[in-house]
Amino acid sequence: MLDAICLFDDSNPVTYSVFKFQKLSDLDIEKYRQALVCPACAGKAYYRKASKDGKAACFGSRYHNADCREFKPSAAKEREELHAIEVNQLLVDSDAMIIDFSRQPSQSKARLIKSELAKNELGKHESANEDISQKAKSASASQSVSQSTSQLTSESAALSGHEANARSDAQQATPSKRIAKEGLEKLLNSLMRGSELAESDLWVYTDDKYRWRAKNLFVNFADAEPTENGSPRMYWGTVSHIDKEQLWLNPADTKEVGIPIDKIAEPLKQRFGLNERRDFEGAAIILFGKCFWNKAKTRKIIQLWNNDLNRVFISKSEEN
Known part of the structure; x- marks a missing residue:
């Protein structure tokens, strides 16, 4: 995808070309990237930065309608x-x-x-x-x-x-x-x-x-809510991005949820071939974990159950 619509301000949607979006400040990119949708079918979209080996920056989506012109079978x-x-x-x-x-x-x-x-x-x-x-x-x-x-x-x-x-x-x-x-x-x-x-x-x-x-049992990140007594669920969806310190995964489906990976970052990256931050962007993920509020009750945390890597699976995006 060469273009995506940003719905950060619902009353003023903005269409960005990937070339224009990548020129935004790092702060604006982090602010807008979870509000992107496909311009053709309005499916939730993501932004991937240029890679170290020369792959260009791009937009993509794991939620295209089957008849969307941006959908590319693979x-x-x-x-x-x-x-x-x-x-x-x-x-x-x-x-x-x-x-x-x-x-x-x-x-x-x-x-x-x-x-x-x-x-x-x-x-x-x-x-x-x-x-x-x-x-x-x-x-x-x-x-x-x-x-x-x-x-x-x-x-x-x-x-x-x-x-x-x-x-x-x-x-x-x-x-x-x-x-x-x-x-x-x-x-x-x-x-x-x-x-x-x-x-x-x-x-x-x-x-x-x-x-x-x-x-x-199966709950999309957008519908995640803290459960009684920390009862676990199978949470799934896509990753928007990982923070610079590579301690948190941020789902694309919602801005209200964070997935801490500080204790498993390196083995997680090795297991699923996530060699750089870009590899997380647009990846699909499912994990067995519990959802709870942070101390300030401003964000929902989904914690992988016992930090057991067998209870999580990540599929990297195929977009450029």
């Missing part, structure tokens, strides 16, 4: 859409879902993009297209079979030791009960592409002890 976006379809099907086929926080991405982003580009080349040939489609269907079918058979046995046994409500669920875990198991990557991708997960009544287990209705 291998990663296609993967997100596939994950949204798979999760929506999971909601239909499953009675419950367990979040596997230990599950790692199936392959690195670089390998993914390279693989998808190769598929696109093969896509010029009809036979290759059919082969790719069959592989996708086979993978989905294989996963469904695995979730409804082998996982059923092991997860039913795990659920048998739960507290009252979970124990009741375990007793109902008969061979006909279908329990899915998914990692954070697919859940985040599906939420970013508009899956129905955040509105679903599906029971979701965050460990062997606690379960939640999906609609009460």
